[in-house]
């Protein structure tokens with residue numbers, strides 16, 4: 217085990233869009249900064265789940281590809297030459313003393329005066345359905361996220377879900393796939409209204425409300441689906457080559473609870489300055505929660521700036537006390 221005894225001012229855990237922006241901001245505030253990411257690449261869900269999707273709701277961009285946004289955020293973050301540690305998952309956090317926080321990973325220990333937790337939804341798995349053939353056909357037509365749209369060219373695709381992700385996937389695939397159907401089992405869409413309007417005006421066939429996936433059809437690969445209306449009980453068999461399930465994530469917050477962090481609902485509870493219940497530990501982005509929280513890149517960027525400013529104040533208060 218390597219002991220990274222060098223002390224940093226701010227260590228950011230997680231290099232998604234929020235962690236990258238926090239890294240930039242910490243550099244701007246002249247903090248000695250370290251960024252630790254468990255994957256070999258930065259970018260968070262924008263790279264692992266939707267690199268080719270267009271994003272319409274980031275300040276200053278009419279639209280931008282997720283991949284391009286991460287390139288720009290990375291360039292912005294690297295300006296002040298932070299130390300970047302890739303491929304290390306932070307598995308432990310301990311407050312060792314006043315302004316001494318120890319972060320442990322399977323490869324070693326990292327020391328820092330303050331930490332900003334920006335781990336998104338942490339260790340997550342896509343929500344699945346307990347229906348015939350779904351698990352067997354994963355990788356053979358069942359998808360939970362779309363790193364590339366090209367495999368869907370000319371195919372018939374069914375998207376399940378009614379949140380922003382599902383609506384975005386359906387619209388993104390519209391011009392590529394031969395046919396796109398979106399089925400949603402709730403009585404209301406959870407996506408942004410303008411995107412729902414766009415969906416309803418598009419060529420996507422929308423089955424809504426109360427349409428659920430009952431069965432996946434196919435032996436070696438997906439050939440169809442049985443959709444049923446939970447209200448009327450009517451079933452419909454549709455021919456499809458691929459099914460995209462976009463019905464949420466299951467998050468395991470237990471590790472953060474064990475670190476001593478206060479977990480409320482599906483995130484780490486923070487105050488308005490993004491501080492957690494542990495001194496010197498802040499949270500930002502999808503993992504941070506407070507009344508009125510929204511899970512968006514733009515909101516996370518604001519939280520990152522607040523978290524770093526608060527961390528800087530915490531560090532400066534220590535310097536004054538010396």
Ligand SMILES: Cc1cc2nc3c(=O)[nH]c(=O)nc-3n(C[C@H](O)[C@H](O)[C@H](O)COP(=O)(O)OP(=O)(O)OC[C@H]3O[C@@H](n4cnc5c(N)ncnc54)[C@H](O)[C@@H]3O)c2cc1C
Pocket residue numbers: 229230231232233234235252253254255258259260261262265266270271272273304305306307334335336337338339380381382384500501502503511512513514516
């Ligand atoms: C399909 C889809 C489409 C979306 N479209 C939009 C959109 O158009 N506009 C919008 O504003 N939002 C959109 N969102 C939401 C947006 O992706 C999130 O709000 C955003 O990714 C949150 O950023 P984050 O940095 O907090 O988390 P993430 O992007 O999840 O990044 C967290 C990072 O932390 C790393 N990590 C996790 N645990 C550890 C650990 N223990 N140690 C080290 N590293 C760790 C992860 O590997 C990851 O790189 C979409 C989400 C989905 C799923």
